[in-house]
Amino acid sequence: MKTKLKVSFLALAVAGILVLVLATQQGPIVSAGGGEKIDATASVHDFQDYGGVIVINAQNRGTSALIRNAEGISMNLETSDLPVGAYSVWWVIFNKPSECTNGTCGAVDTGKGGAPNTAEGPCCGRPAGSSDRTGHFSASLGVGPKKAPGEVRRGPTLTNPMGAEVHVVLRFHGTPAWGDPQLFTSQLGTFGGGCDIFACFNPQSVAHLP
Numbered sequence: 001m002k003t004k005l006k007v008s009f010l011a012l013a014v015a016g017i018l019v020l021v022l023a024t025q026q027g028p029i030v031s032a033g034g035g036e037k038i039d040a041t042a043s044v045h046d047f048q049d050y051g052g053v054i055v056i057n058a059q060n061r062g063t064s065a066l067i068r069n070a071e072g073i074s075m076n077l078e079t080s081d082l083p084v085g086a087y088s089v090w091w092v093i094f095n096k097p098s099e100c101t102n103g104t105c106g107a108v109d110t111g112k113g114g115a116p117n118t119a120e121g122p123c124c125g126r127p128a129g130s131s132d133r134t135g136h137f138s139a140s141l142g143v144g145p146k147k148a149p150g151e152v153r154r155g156p157t158l159t160n161p162m163g164a165e166v167h168v169v170l171r172f173h174g175t176p177a178w179g180d181p182q183l184f185t186s187q188l189g190t191f192g193g194g195c196d197i198f199a200c201f202n203p204q205s206v207a208h209l210p
Contacts, residue, residue, distance in 0.1 A: 041065050044079045047169065047205040062135075064168060066208040068161050072142035075168060079204055082135045086176040086187035086194065089137050090169045093158055097165040097210055105165045105207075110154065135170065166208040174198020 044062035046055040062079025077089075094105040101108050141147065141158050148157045158164065173187035173194040186193030194200065 042206050042208050044077060044204050044206045046203065048202045050199060050201060052201045061204055064206040064208070066166055070161065072140060072147065072158060073161050073166060074140040075138065077135070077137045077168060077206065079135045079170070080133060082133050082170070083172055083203060084133065086173040086184065087135065088171045088173060088188055088190065088193065089139070090171060091141060092167040092169060093155070094165040095156070095158070095160040097163070100165070105167075163210045165210055167205060169202050169205045171200060171202050173200050
């Protein structure tokens with residue numbers, strides 16, 4: 001399936017450790033034979049370099065699979081060549097992709113209010129990119145605000161699981177603060193966790209088209 005690299009990302013305010021717990025412990029929301037739609041695997045690409053500069057010659061770093069049904073979505077992402085550090089991972093959802101600018105959902109569309117019905121919120125977080133610089137992330141998201149694992153800064157959360165364009169963005173938060181539980185929790189579950197100490201940026205992203 002063709003993927004698009006124009007991924008949107010704005011500053012979000014979310015809950016803390018509960019984000020990690022809900023994303024990692026919630027089981028898959030789909031079941032075999034339940035009318036689910038399994039997207040063709042999409043490629044995870046470079047997004048930003050240190051300093052938040054968009055990578056021009058983006059390379060394929062991994063794969064992401066998204067499973068959809070009427071109750072929500074689940075994703076499994078495996079990637080490589082990550083800077084060693086703590087990560088939060090974020091959903092950026094375009095519930096009405098047909099209303100995106102020129103058929104391409106991106107940053108310009110996140111400021112349109114109700115159209116294209118954009119939602120942004122937390123997915124999951126964990127330390128990644130250890131000695132082998134790989135990352136493995138899994139999460140599920142149900143329909144509606146009550147199913148969101150943390151505070152959602154913008155939009156109605158997921159409302160169109162079968163037809164939404166779903167972007168997933170990996171955010172780097174610097175060296176894991178193992179000795180500071182409060183800081184470490186914020187690194188894994190908030191947009192700005194540790195960014196006053198480390199240079200946060202979004203090294204990789206993936207777009208799942210409807």
